[in-house]
Amino acid sequence: MRTSRRIVRVFAKGNVDVRDSLLWSRIGGVLEWNGINEVIRARHPGALAKIKHETCTRLDLIPLPGEVSPLEPPEEIARRLPSGAHPIERQQRTALFDEPANVVVFSLQSAATNALVRHRRDGWLLLPDDFESWNSESRSFLESECEYAGLAPIEATMERLAQLIAAVEERLGAHVLVYNLSPLTPGERIHCWLGAEDSIALRVQRFNLRLAELSAQLGFSIVDVDRIVACAGADRLKVDLLHLTAEGWRLVAEEVARILDERGCFDAETAG
Amino acid sequence: MTKLTMPELSATPARLRRSGLRWLRRSGDIIEARAPIAFCYVRLSDPRSSDRPLPLREEQNDLQVVLAPSDACKITYSEGLSKGGYQDMVESGDWRSGEYVADAESLHGSGILLPLVLAGRRGFENGEGRGTLLAGWHEKVRGFWEGEGTGRFGTVLALGTCEQTAIFRGEDTAFLSWFARAPGPAQLVAVSDERCVHSSAVLLQHLRRTPDEARAITDAVYSWIGERIGRTDSSCFPAFQPGSARGTLHGRWPESQDILFAMHLLAEAVAASPILERSEVITGGGIVELNAPDAVALTLGSEFAPHFRHRRTDWIIALHGFRFGLYIGANFTEWLRRDFEPLTRTVADSQRDLAALAGEVKARTGAALLVQNLIASTAAERISNYSWLGDAFDASVAVIGNEANLMLSDLTRHHNIAVIDSDALAAELGVKHCPDRFHAARELVEAQRDEMHRVLREFSIPGF
Numbered sequence: 208m209r210t211s212r213r214i215v216r217v218f219a220k221g222n223v224d225v226r227d228s229l230l231w232s233r234i235g236g237v238l239e240w241n242g243i244n245e246v247i248r249a250r251h252p253g254a255l256a257k258i259k260h261e262t263c264t265r266l267d268l269i270p271l272p273g274e275v276s277p278l279e280p281p282e283e284i285a286r287r288l289p290s291g292a293h294p295i296e297r298q299q300r301t302a303l304f305d306e307p308a309n310v311v312v313f314s315l316q317s318a319a320t321n322a323l324v325r326h327r328r329d330g331w332l333l334l335p336d337d338f339e340s341w342n343s344e345s346r347s348f349l350e351s352e353c354e355y356a357g358l359a360p361i362e363a364t365m366e367r368l369a370q371l372i373a374a375v376e377e378r379l380g381a382h383v384l385v386y387n388l389s390p391l392t393p394g395e396r397i398h399c400w401l402g403a404e405d406s407i408a409l410r411v412q413r414f415n416l417r418l419a420e421l422s423a424q425l426g427f428s429i430v431d432v433d434r435i436v437a438c439a440g441a442d443r444l445k446v447d448l449l450h451l452t453a454e455g456w457r458l459v460a461e462e463v464a465r466i467l468d469e470r471g472c473f474d475a476e477t478a479g
Numbered sequence: 480m481t482k483l484t485m486p487e488l489s490a491t492p493a494r495l496r497r498s499g500l501r502w503l504r505r506s507g508d509i510i511e512a513r514a515p516i517a518f519c520y521v522r523l524s525d526p527r528s529s530d531r532p533l534p535l536r537e538e539q540n541d542l543q544v545v546l547a548p549s550d551a552c553k554i555t556y557s558e559g560l561s562k563g564g565y566q567d568m569v570e571s572g573d574w575r576s577g578e579y580v581a582d583a584e585s586l587h588g589s590g591i592l593l594p595l596v597l598a599g600r601r602g603f604e605n606g607e608g609r610g611t612l613l614a615g616w617h618e619k620v621r622g623f624w625e626g627e628g629t630g631r632f633g634t635v636l637a638l639g640t641c642e643q644t645a646i647f648r649g650e651d652t653a654f655l656s657w658f659a660r661a662p663g664p665a666q667l668v669a670v671s672d673e674r675c676v677h678s679s680a681v682l683l684q685h686l687r688r689t690p691d692e693a694r695a696i697t698d699a700v701y702s703w704i705g706e707r708i709g710r711t712d713s714s715c716f717p718a719f720q721p722g723s724a725r726g727t728l729h730g731r732w733p734e735s736q737d738i739l740f741a742m743h744l745l746a747e748a749v750a751a752s753p754i755l756e757r758s759e760v761i762t763g764g765g766i767v768e769l770n771a772p773d774a775v776a777l778t779l780g781s782e783f784a785p786h787f788r789h790r791r792t793d794w795i796i797a798l799h800g801f802r803f804g805l806y807i808g809a810n811f812t813e814w815l816r817r818d819f820e821p822l823t824r825t826v827a828d829s830q831r832d833l834a835a836l837a838g839e840v841k842a843r844t845g846a847a848l849l850v851q852n853l854i855a856s857t858a859a860e861r862i863s864n865y866s867w868l869g870d871a872f873d874a875s876v877a878v879i880g881n882e883a884n885l886m887l888s889d890l891t892r893h894h895n896i897a898v899i900d901s902d903a904l905a906a907e908l909g910v911k912h913c914p915d916r917f918h919a920a921r922e923l924v925e926a927q928r929d930e931m932h933r934v935l936r937e938f939s940i941p942g943f
């Protein structure tokens with residue numbers, strides 16, 4: 208009897224938080240953190256996480272199996288406009304359900320922070336990623352044809368997340384982990400919201416609370432980035448609202464590994 | 480070399496008398512600006528024995544003046560200036576402005592020392608506790624200073640729990656951190672939560688209390704005390720039982736603690752609300768009467784302390800859970816069980832009461848509420864799957880803390896309320912600075928104090 212190499216297939220649907228913690232974190236071309244397998248190797252020699260990463264334009268735009276979003280921009284627009292890290296033709300699509308996975312990772316980050324634009328006439332939506340680098344022609348097009356569509360509504364996002372989790376469990380039988388977000392922006396201090404809209408920090412707190420409620424209902428695991436940052440201190444772990452230091456990403460990866468352990472993902476499979 | 484001298488302080492027409500000086504620093508020490516070097520006890524006396532009430536009469540037994548140079552310097556003094564012993568604790572001479580105290584090297588500003596006056600109102604007037612700054616148990620303490628500022632005094636009242644004691648009174652328990660940073664004229668008032676926790680429900684009811692309601696509460700307490708006395712028999716005095724004849728560990732009469740605690744609760748409930756209390760301050764120009772506080776600092780943690788409502792009178796009290804057993808005896812607890820009902824408070828209840836309190840305070844005195852939020856994260860509570868909590872989900876600290884903090888932020892949109900975001904400060908520095916979510920280490924307390932000061936300045940509270 209021998210113990211086989213345990214491979215945990217992880218589909219990670221998210222942006223900088225899931226990528227930098229699970230895969231790698233590079234700053235100025237220098238590798239600062241080499242991903243979750245650093246943790247897994249130490250804890251479970253012979254085990255390995257195979258990570259498939261896909262960026263996430265917005266949690267509420269991820270289609271369910273067989274669903275085609277009616278709000279996708281036409282192909283011609285996708286070809287014409289710059290894309291950044293979020294290719295326009297893929298913004299409302301996913302390979303999530305195309306291959307088997309043991310674990311699916313989502314994150315609240317896109318829902319909390321990504322604002323979309325809507326085509327005035329046709330109603331399609333897109334994320335103008337890295338807009339500052341767009342050429343003047345593309346900018347003019349966007350400004351004349353589109354309007355601000357805002358951030359994701361919390362309830363609609365949570366409804367979509369619940370549907371996605373149900374679909375993942377049914378189609379893939381995979382464990383679901385969802386990253387919450389640390390609301391802190393270093394140096395930001397607000398004591399009164401009179402006449403003000405929610406700050407990102409306040410919005411993140413609302414999302415985090417709703418995520419805990421959804422976890423209580425559905426039983427998925429939360430990667431509590433908020434708590435990880437609070438325990439060690441944002442002064443030490445945070446660079447800005449979305450980016451952590453290498454130590455921060457390592458701590459997040461350790462928490463993911465701990466949850467995978469808790470879920471029995473590294474339990475040895477035996478073969479004759 | 481500059482001579483450091485006693486500042487002008489006057490209580491005219493009353494006389495201001497003082498004890499000898501007790502040094503807080505050694506001769507030869509380098510002193511920072513506004514860092515205390517000495518203090519003395521003071522007392523007012525009216526030579527004319529007029530019918531006019533003596534100012535600060537409820538604080539006469541614990542009035543102290545702390546002295547500090549206005550700028551950094553090196554001090555040297557003669558040991559003979561302090562007589563030591565009880566001479567430095569009881570008043571023995573008149574306050575003399577301009578009296579020589581010490582010499583200062585490298586002092587750039589004036590040699591006149593800045594006074595910080597400390598006043599403690601004892602919970603039990605006979606409870607002597609002299610010796611250090613604001614020593615002993617006080618139901619209310621104040622620190623006020625004219626400083627070098629001009630204009631009217633601004634007053635901030637702290638009604639929160641222990642985490643706010645740390646922010647306002649500080650490690651020295653005498654407001655020295657604020658004296659060092661707020662130019663003045665300014666006053667800080669702190670009312671402790673040893674008797675009743677100052678939740679919005681408790682404070683609101685206190686503000687709206689009528690004389691008839693005060694009478695009914697008094698009757699209820701007297702009635703229970705009468706009942707206790709009625710039940711007293713010879714077995715209630717362990718100090719005099721045969722087994723104690725040659726020595727005993729039963730030092731205290733056990734019954735006294737329950738009755739005293741009930742009396743203290745009553746005394747607070749039927750006295751003036753601290754939110755409405757005016758105050759008198761001693762200044763260089765004489766006694767000045769100040770209006771009710773300009774800002775009231777509360778803690779969100781008070782909202783979720785155990786609350787009880789007296790069944791017959793509707794009197795609401797809030798007590799820290801940790802006080803049962805160690806502080807509050809079995810007889811009092813039995814009275815709570817019999818005559819009170821537990822009041823389970825939700826975040827929505829707190830929202831309703833805080834909003835009503837803000838409205839009531841604004842209408843009565845115009846003061847703003849500064850509410851310190853909850854530190855929601857703990858190193859101890861790691862929950863990755865909330866479904867495992869089952870029915871305990873709604874009561875989990877992480878959930879209630881975050882819900883309450885969001886509620887508080889939302890209240891600031893419509894009410895005269897500001898948030899002191901302790902949660903964010905703790906998360907910035909790391910919650911290891913506050914492992915139990917309430918008792919913070921120095922670095923976090925300092926950050927909270929900075930934030931409180933920033934908000935007071937944003938609210939243009941005079942003197943801060």
